[in-house]
Amino acid sequence: MALKKFVVGCFEDEKVLFPAVAKVRKAGYKFHDIYTPFPVHGLDKAMGLRDTSIHTAGFLFGMIGTTTAVTFMTWVFTKDWPVNIGGKPNFALPAWIPITFELTVLCAAVGMVLTFCYICQLAPFVKKHTFHPRATDDLFVMVIECGEKTDEQELTTLLNSVGAQEVNTQVAEEGWWIGRYDQEQELYKEPNIA
Amino acid sequence: MIKQQFEISAGYKKWTNILLGVGGLALVLGIIFLGMSKEPIEQTRFWAVLLQNSVFFLLVVNASMFFICVTTMAHGGWQMAFRRVPEAISSVVPVFGLLTLIIFIAIVFGHRHDIYHWLDKEHVEHDPILKGKQAFLNPAFFMIWSVVAIGLWSFLGSKMRKLSSQADEQMDQETGRKYIIKNTAWAAAFLVAFGLTVGSTIPWLWLMSIDAHWYSTMYSWYTFASSFVAGMSLVALFVVYLKNRDYLEYVTEEHLHDIGKFMFAFSVFWTYLWYSQFMLIWYANIPEETIYFKPRMQGPYRVIFFLNLILNFAVPFLLLMRRGSKRNYTTIAALAVLIILGHWTDFYQMVMPGTLHEHYSLGWFEFGILALYAGLIMFFVGKGLAKKPLVAEHHPFLKESTIHHT
Numbered sequence: 001m002a003l004k005k006f007v008v009g010c011f012e013d014e015k016v017l018f019p020a021v022a023k024v025r026k027a028g029y030k031f032h033d034i035y036t037p038f039p040v041h042g043l044d045k046a047m048g049l050r051d052t053s054i055h056t057a058g059f060l061f062g063m064i065g066t067t068t069a070v071t072f073m074t075w076v077f078t079k080d081w082p083v084n085i086g087g088k089p090n091f092a093l094p095a096w097i098p099i100t101f102e103l104t105v106l107c108a109a110v111g112m113v114l115t116f117c118y119i120c121q122l123a124p125f126v127k128k129h130t131f132h133p134r135a136t137d138d139l140f141v142m143v144i145e146c147g148e149k150t151d152e153q154e155l156t157t158l159l160n161s162v163g164a165q166e167v168n169t170q171v172a173e174e175g176w177w178i179g180r181y182d183q184e185q186e187l188y189k190e191p192n193i194a
Numbered sequence: 195m196i197k198q199q200f201e202i203s204a205g206y207k208k209w210t211n212i213l214l215g216v217g218g219l220a221l222v223l224g225i226i227f228l229g230m231s232k233e234p235i236e237q238t239r240f241w242a243v244l245l246q247n248s249v250f251f252l253l254v255v256n257a258s259m260f261f262i263c264v265t266t267m268a269h270g271g272w273q274m275a276f277r278r279v280p281e282a283i284s285s286v287v288p289v290f291g292l293l294t295l296i297i298f299i300a301i302v303f304g305h306r307h308d309i310y311h312w313l314d315k316e317h318v319e320h321d322p323i324l325k326g327k328q329a330f331l332n333p334a335f336f337m338i339w340s341v342v343a344i345g346l347w348s349f350l351g352s353k354m355r356k357l358s359s360q361a362d363e364q365m366d367q368e369t370g371r372k373y374i375i376k377n378t379a380w381a382a383a384f385l386v387a388f389g390l391t392v393g394s395t396i397p398w399l400w401l402m403s404i405d406a407h408w409y410s411t412m413y414s415w416y417t418f419a420s421s422f423v424a425g426m427s428l429v430a431l432f433v434v435y436l437k438n439r440d441y442l443e444y445v446t447e448e449h450l451h452d453i454g455k456f457m458f459a460f461s462v463f464w465t466y467l468w469y470s471q472f473m474l475i476w477y478a479n480i481p482e483e484t485i486y487f488k489p490r491m492q493g494p495y496r497v498i499f500f501l502n503l504i505l506n507f508a509v510p511f512l513l514l515m516r517r518g519s520k521r522n523y524t525t526i527a528a529l530a531v532l533i534i535l536g537h538w539t540d541f542y543q544m545v546m547p548g549t550l551h552e553h554y555s556l557g558w559f560e561f562g563i564l565a566l567y568a569g570l571i572m573f574f575v576g577k578g579l580a581k582k583p584l585v586a587e588h589h590p591f592l593k594e595s596t597i598h599h600t
Contacts, residue, residue: 041599055517086479094476097469 004174005146006032007155008131009164010139014040017140020162021046024144027158032143032174035135054119058112065107069100121176129172139165197441200579210576213569220562228559235553238308243563244297245309246545249400250421250538251567252290252344253392257425259284259351260388261456263381266354269374271594272452275444278585279432281358282578283425284351289574291344298340302333309549310336312406323407331403339399343391350384361586370590392418401541404548408486412471417544419467423460423506424537426453427530432575434527441584444596447521451600454520457533461510464537468503489547494554498543505536538564 011017021034021043031047077083078090088095117123135141142164144155152169159167228240258280265273273280300306307314311324312331318324324331357377365373397417402409410416430453436442437450475483490499510533519525546554586592 051517059515086477088479094469094473097473 002174003171005152006131006170006172007144007146007150007152007159008168008170009142009144009159010132010134010166011142011163012139012165014140016163017142018043018046020142020159020164023162024142024158029150029155030145030147032145034143035131035141037136037138037140040140054112054116057115058108061111061115062104062108064111065104066100068107069103070096073099125178126176127179128176129170129174131170131172198583198585200436200441200576200584202576202580203439206572206576210569210572213565213572215569217562217564217566217569220559221566224559224562234308235550238306238549239553239555239559241297241301241306241309242545242549243560245301245400246541247538247563247567248290248294248297249545250424250541251571252287252294253417253421254424254428254534254537255283255286255290255571256347256351256388256392257422258429259287259347259354259384260392260422261426261429262354263384263388266377266381267385269378269591271591272449272598274589274592274595275449275585275598276429276433276436276442277358277589278579278582279436279442280429281355282575282581283428283432283571285355285578286571286574287344287351288348289570291348295340295344298337302337310403310406312403327406330398331406336399336403339395343387343396346387346391347384350380350387353380354384358586358589359582361589361592362583364588365590374590392421401544404545405486408483410471410475410483410486412467416464416467416471419460419464420506420537420540423457423464424534426456426460427533428571429453430457430526430530431534432579434523434530436579436584437523444585444592446598448598448600449595450523450526451517451520452598454514454526457526457529458510458514458520461506461514461533465503465507465511468507489551490543493547494552495543495547498539498556502536502540502543505532506540509536 009020011020017034017040025031025046025048034043034047036043073096074091077092082090084090085092121128131143132139132141142159144159146152146155146169156167156169224240224243228236231237231240262273262277262280262284301309302313305313307317310331312318312327313333318328329335354377357373357380360373392414394414397414398409401417402413430450433442433445433450433453437445472487475487489495510529513519513525513529519529542556542560
């Protein structure tokens with residue numbers, strides 16, 4: 001757990017947001033994240049985020065499912081308890097495909113969801129700092145992380161000049177905590193509006 | 195420089211002529227050495243290869259009109275940037291339809307029971323199964339329904355293409371709205387016709403009746419999936435070709451990505467149907483059903499049978515899975531060629547075991563006719579592309595396509 005300083009700029013329109021993102025990025029500031037009320041196409045590219053690796057994870061989870069299904073059924077039907085079913089060979093691959101498929105999909109899907117939740121730090125009772133309550137409603141909230149050398153004044157001026165409706169500085173918990181939102185009061189200092 | 199009007203380049207013409215020349219030579223040699231041969235098996239080879247290729251390529255070019263109508267019905271706009279490409283491909287349907295009909299006339303009225311053994315009237319009299327199917331499997335119904343099907347595809351397809359030409363001219367909001375409704379109605383008509391033909395009866399008549407004793411309820415969808423994924427691959431090939439020649443200014447990686455998704459998804463869909471058909475027969479193990487897979491899986495067609503699965507499932511599945519490969523012009527083009535060849539092989543193993551049995555061959559004539567049809571596609575699609583501007587500049591949905599994003 002560590003408290004960090006963030007500069008938060010709020011935008012009311014996607015059309016204003018995109019040029020603003022480009023300018024802030026060009027100025028060399030580091031995005032903590034941009035919170036939007038709905039998925040915005042192309043924002044990840046504009047922010048310079050790399051492609052997600054969740055597909056690769058999904059593929060690997062799927063492979064785990066495939067291998068589990070095939071090896072387990074092979075062991076059961078050929079080693080552990082061979083049964084003659086309709087005169088079929090004990091190693092009856094065509095009959096196993098549906099189960100292999102299901103287990104592949106199940107492992108890939110559940111694995112990807114859990115990985116996604118882990119990466120996004122989403123779980124029951126896990127709380128994270130909300131930078132602006134309207135981020136889930138109608139406001140595009142750009143959060144920029146302040147380093148040691150970041151000049152808040154300059155950044156605030158920049159955000160105002162690129163069309164932010166509201167700019168403030170927040171010192172907040174970066175990670176997650178378990179508990180209730182009222183506990184956040186201890187971790188959250190009043191914004192010192194410049 | 196972005197060009198709006200496709201001009202057939204010298205290189206394109208050269209390759210078309212080479213393919214047509216090779217194919218024409220193969221056809222002439224085929225007529226002399228196979229078609230007019232004293233050996234009955236050589237004659238069977240001649241007609242079986244012509245049947246396989248004409249049916250396959252007819253269904254493939256028709257699949258692109260299916261694609262247009264499905265996206266039109268769904269009020270999709272993303273395909274508008276390259277819609278004239280499947281349109282040009284579908285304009286080959288009347289030509290290939292005519293070729294197929296000529297071959298059918300020769301087979302049916304030439305009483306070639308080596309291809310369709312239900313044509314043999316005397317044999318049918320002593321065959322209770324074929325006698326039971328006589329209401330469906332008889333020369334008159336076969337020919338009439340084939341003519342009706344090909345006529346419907348050609349007519350409704352040309353109607354859709356004509357409607358598309360209207361979007362070259364300026365239209366206001368009200369005419370645009372009416373235009374979309376009209377398009378949707380004709381697309382719906384095509385889809386109904388398509389469902390009653392390619393989705394059910396036509397593969398039964400043209401392909402499944404080769405093994406007339408055997409039947410499978412999966413067969414038509416399986417054939418449709420085969421032709422549709424090959425059809426999408428053909429669209430992808432032409433889109434990549436045109437993009438490389440600086441045409442199709444609005445087409446970006448995003449459109450290619452979606453075409454790639456179609457190729458990927460329908461490869462999986464094909465496998466799903468292939469497997470559903472195979473697994474039930476394998477599991478039940480009833481002789482009258484397994485007879486279909488016996489020569490294919492354990493007999494002389496073993497290699498082609500498994501090659502079919504590798505080419506049409508394993509390769510596209512593994513190589514097209516990554517997002518990057520669906521957005522790459524080279525991988526898409528290479529896989530499109532592979533998928534078309536793969537499904538050509540699929541049709542090969544649908545037709546040959548029932549006609550040539552163990553005497554099959556995969557030699558100069560088979561690949562020659564393949565080259566002939568490839569040349570015909572290049573020739574007629576090139577002409578179709580050159581006929582109109584490549585983008586319907588005033589189509590109400592064009593904007594949606596230009597800003598398309600996956």
